[in-house]
Amino acid sequence: MNNACSQHAHPHRLVQQPLTELTDRLRAGSRKVTGQREAILDVLRRHASPLTNREIHAALGKNDCDLATIYRNMHTLTSMGLVKRFDFGDGAARFELLTDASDHHHHHLVCNQCSAIVEIEDCFPTEYEEALAKRHGFTAVTHRLEFFGTCPRCQKSTAAVDPTIARPS
Amino acid sequence: MNNACSQHAHPHRLVQQPLTELTDRLRAGSRKVTGQREAILDVLRRHASPLTNREIHAALGKNDCDLATIYRNMHTLTSMGLVKRFDFGDGAARFELLTDASDHHHHHLVCNQCSAIVEIEDCFPTEYEEALAKRHGFTAVTHRLEFFGTCPRCQKSTAAVDPTIARPS
């Protein structure tokens, strides 16, 4: 995927926490600290935007490991809370490192043209969500919210967008 | 997928517009009115919640047609604006009939346990979205928003939920 514009990502997400802190979290969860896991976590550390398994695999370079290993580890890391999974509706899951508790819930603004991703702090108002849950008798209600549009850089080009892809109107 | 609770769906979406009105829209788009298309549209007409291609296929019963035909037609119908595609993050696209312009934008509340789907009118505040777009220099910004939780019926049972699936925290 072409992430040419991804440098627009909000700087606050580029905070790199030390790798040792991450491996410690692995040990705390009684998981083994393997070279593959370190390499994967290291790739995630240095990326502000969520990456697909394939992108992680490509970014591993020298520390290459099997794609299946990445898939398995993203499951593990997600269930351990080290990583969060996002879906942009294009058929590939994306994963982002959770640096701290405050990162556990946020959203994205994705360019329909070049797939640039901007981290967003805006969120659906809690009070609305609570009212909505109560109204329908649901409990433990959460939401998935992602924004799509045309990024500044792509506003000049005139590339067509596939109208059948799941971009809400 | 188990949609046992789907009768919770908001009644306003059960409005069934005549099949002829739909086929007319096909003709208006210079598309042929085939038996398969009529059958597919008829299935969508009588369902309040979005259906997967497989669910549509199963619902066709006697008027069975090839799955590939359904996939191709959902593309066609989506690009014609007769149908809208939704993604709940479980890997299967869902489609819902658009009865009128007011239906072009709405959201869902999905039960994590039984996949019951409730149609939701609540939406992310337009002014927030506009501010967000301006702040990041994006144009033509839209959003995808879906809610997840535990439906009234499932609040009694104690089924575990896969923590690795993309349900935002």
Place this chain on the structure above:
DNA sequence: CTATTTGCAAACGATTTGCAAAACA
């Protein structure tokens, strides 16, 4: 009659899984 549409089978891309070898603790 002619462009569209369909059925069938094969192809695809993302993801998962079985199993034996390799590696952490």
Place this chain on the structure above:
DNA sequence: TGTTTTGCAAATCGTTTGCAAATAG
């Protein structure tokens, strides 16, 4: 050493596509 993790290959699942036959207008 005993359990977890990895690599490899095969399997799965949703979806797409090539192509010849069927069909709507």
